[in-house]
Amino acid sequence: MKPLVQKLPRKEFKSFVSLELSTPLFETPWHRHIESEILYIHKGFGTAIIGDYVGEFTSGDLFYIGSNVPHWFKKSTDDLFCTVKVIQFDPTIFGRSFISLPEMARIRQLVELKQGMRIHYSSLSSLLPRVLSLESMEGFGHINGLLNILDEISANTENELITNEPIDSFDSKGIIDEVLEYIFSHFNKNIQLEELAAIAKMSSSNFRRFFKLNTKKSFSGFIKEIRIAHACKLLKDRNVFVSQIFHECGYRNISNFNRQFKEVKGITPSQYREQIWKP
Known part of the structure; x- marks a missing residue:
């Protein structure tokens, strides 16, 4: 460990x-x-x-x-x-x-x-x-x-x-490390809460509380932000279409991708790209 x-x-x-x-x-x-x-x-x-x-x-x-x-x-x-x-x-x-x-x-x-x-x-x-x-x-x-x-x-x-509040509790057994590593490796797939709970050897309800305690975020909210952070990196390449990016970030349709991107960034993916390449 x-x-x-x-x-x-x-x-x-x-x-x-x-x-x-x-x-x-x-x-x-x-x-x-x-x-x-x-x-x-x-x-x-x-x-x-x-x-x-x-x-x-x-x-x-x-x-x-x-x-x-x-x-x-x-x-x-x-x-x-x-x-x-x-x-x-x-x-x-x-x-x-x-x-x-x-x-x-x-x-x-x-x-x-x-x-x-x-x-x-x-x-x-x-x-x-x-x-x-x-x-x-x-x-x-x-x-x-x-x-x-x-x-x-x-x-x-x-x-x-850049942080909203301090995290005053911390996993001392290293379980969160394994969970986050798994999320980073599989965020472009349809990760289920039960998969991560199994890694942590917890029930789904206990894992949900454990994850929130250690990250101050819900399981679904954390994965969304990881996906959007990856999308931001891909949007910097003007040769990659938005229609390609949402697939690589784990979204099944572009409308859901656009909606969640705007929830996190306050603007659409296209607007984000325009800001980056604004002369």
């Missing part, structure tokens, strides 16, 4: 983790850790599950993930090579007195966030270079570099909170 509580190695002369991970170390299933995390997707794309959020990730994305928020970055295909810059720090790293200073109010609010956030850094010219160079810093520069990064993120009004 793969570990669900991830612990990255920290150098003995550093108080927090700042490193680059590449395939296969990138492939960590549904997991959590007490450390807050800043994660920059240097190379790769796929589906991100962060708390109750399901959506795409791609090269250039920058995320902030609060302490103990479960997450999984599932690459699009098994043979895809992915590289990510990771910063992990214990929220208590700064000590109660320091983090309580009035000058730290903005950073304190960020550090105490128990949700997931997409960081829009295009207007912050110094943020990404700081994230990329932090690993090479030592001594005071290392901790000061982290503070500068957190200060820039906390001051940015363009950040997008």
Whole structure:
């Protein structure tokens, strides 16, 4: 069974983790850790599950993930090579007195966030270079570099909170990992609740409650969001017709696909494609 509580190695002369991970170390299933995390997707794309959020990730994305928020970055295909810059720090790293200073109010609010956030850094010219160079810093520069990064993120009004609420319960036995892996492998088929309940060795009613507790979503709602996230990726290719896409995402008819796409994205698949390719 793969570990669900991830612990990255920290150098003995550093108080927090700042490193680059590449395939296969990138492939960590549904997991959590007490450390807050800043994660920059240097190379790769796929589906991100962060708390109750399901959506795409791609090269250039920058995320902030609060302490103990479960997450999984599932690459699009098994043979895809992915590289990510990771910063992990214990929220208590700064000590109660320091983090309580009035000058730290903005950073304190960020550090105490128990949700997931997409960081829009295009207007912050110094943020990404700081994230990329932090690993090479030592001594005071290392901790000061982290503070500068957190200060820039906390001051940015363009950040997008992508989770709706914290997940305060978590499957410690790894059952949810097997369930999610099965969904990722079969979302384009007609998955039945009973199939997943059998994997979890639960009754259908118990599994329904278990799934909701660990994802904050219903079984059917989660599969819908996985399918729509895959559709969004396919819609970026102008050579693929919408009539092809709905089949590849597990829908039996285009009207149901259009309806569910609009429920999730607020617009139709055709409108979504138009937005992407708008000159």
